[in-house]
Amino acid sequence: xxxxxxxxxxxxxxxxxxxxxxxxxxxxxxxxxxxxxxxxxxxxxxxxxxxxxxxxxxxxxxxxxxxxxxxxxxxxxxxxxxxxxxxxxxxxxxxxxxxxxxxxxxxxxxxxxxxxxxxxxxxxxxxxxxxxxxxxxxxxxxxxxxxxxxxxxxxxxxxxxxxxxxxxxxxxxxxxxxxx
Numbered sequence: 001x002x003x004x005x006x007x008x009x010x011x012x013x014x015x016x017x018x019x020x021x022x023x024x025x026x027x028x029x030x031x032x033x034x035x036x037x038x039x040x041x042x043x044x045x046x047x048x049x050x051x052x053x054x055x056x057x058x059x060x061x062x063x064x065x066x067x068x069x070x071x072x073x074x075x076x077x078x079x080x081x082x083x084x085x086x087x088x089x090x091x092x093x094x095x096x097x098x099x100x101x102x103x104x105x106x107x108x109x110x111x112x113x114x115x116x117x118x119x120x121x122x123x124x125x126x127x128x129x130x131x132x133x134x135x136x137x138x139x140x141x142x143x144x145x146x147x148x149x150x151x152x153x154x155x156x157x158x159x160x161x162x163x164x165x166x167x168x169x170x171x172x173x174x175x176x177x178x179x180x
Contacts, residue, residue: 003029005036018042018076041117045086046074046163048105048171049097049124054144055171056095061139070153072164073142074119083107083120091124095142096132099124105170110162121167123174147172 005026014021020040028034049056055072062069075090077083084102092098103123110117134140150168153159174180 001029005029005034008033037114039111039115039117041115042076043083043086043118043120044074044076044163045083045090045120045122046072046108046167047087047091047099047122047124048072048167049091049095049099049127051097051127051144054146055150055168056091056097057143057145057150058094059141059143069161070159070164071161072167074163083122087120087122087124092130093133093135094138094140096130097124097127098130100126100128103174105167105174108163108166110166119163119166121163121170123171 005028008025008027010022010024012020013023018041022038022040024036024038026034026036047056049072058071058073059068060071061067073091073094075086075094077086078089081089083104087102088099101124103125105121105123107118107120109115110119132142147168150159154165154168159165
């Protein structure tokens, strides 16, 4: 069975700094017409950064939820950046560490029902201390934590960020595949 829908029309209803919103008309596999609301989002990289046997984490206030969230370092692509270039830049800007080695772990699509965002997951190793370069209105608390404690926080629902959970899972699969 062909499950693909055919786009008839696409109307941009909002243009923002990091998202654009569209209302699309489609033909479904059964031949009937339907409407799809789609958020077009820039790509991003998320970094599992290893420092002295621990993982670099961040606490950052997230306005939509009105709370401080626990996350891995991450950020959106600059124009024409690759996932690795974005990961290197964001890691250094937010944490003040530069990675001598970056390993691609995979990607995640956090909200596939209405958003086309792709977040690339990368592992950063062999870190060198530099300095942070946060955006003027960006406030981040950087710390390190053990994998065991991070997993416990995920289990307890203290870490709910999808990119962080996916990044930790991909890191564990990487370790298993490489016997680490």
